[in-house]
């Protein structure tokens with residue numbers, strides 16, 4: 796019988812990874828799209844990034860801690876730089892998997908990069924906004940419930 800016990804991460808690493816994801820960490824706020832200061836509610840009107848009509852529609856401020864998400868006018872234009880970095884990272888990762896591991900041709904690899912960037916576009920858009928606001932606002936324990 797096939798044993799998967801070799802592929803399960805050791806307990807210590809698992810605990811460290813779960814601590815990185817728990818409430819209060821920036822990674823939690825970035826991945827869930829919650830308010831960076833209190834992490835009690837989503838910043839977005841619709842949590843699902845695949846509903847394109849509400850992809851970038853956000854609440855004006857957090858109902859729990861009162862944090863205004865658009866810190867200054869056109870604040871999220873800066874997220875374009877984060878988005879660029881994320882897209883480059885995705886492109887490099889796709890190229891490595893496609894060209895070096897799966898041994899595809901250059902042409903196929905570039906098509907794979909294009910497809911990966913198109914498919915991940917809504918997620919990258921939200922992650923870049925989440926990362927950008929988390930660069931300026933930190934979790935504050937006072938607002939923890």
Ligand SMILES: [Zn+2]
Pocket residue numbers: 830831832833834835836857858859860861862938
């Ligand atoms: Zn909040």
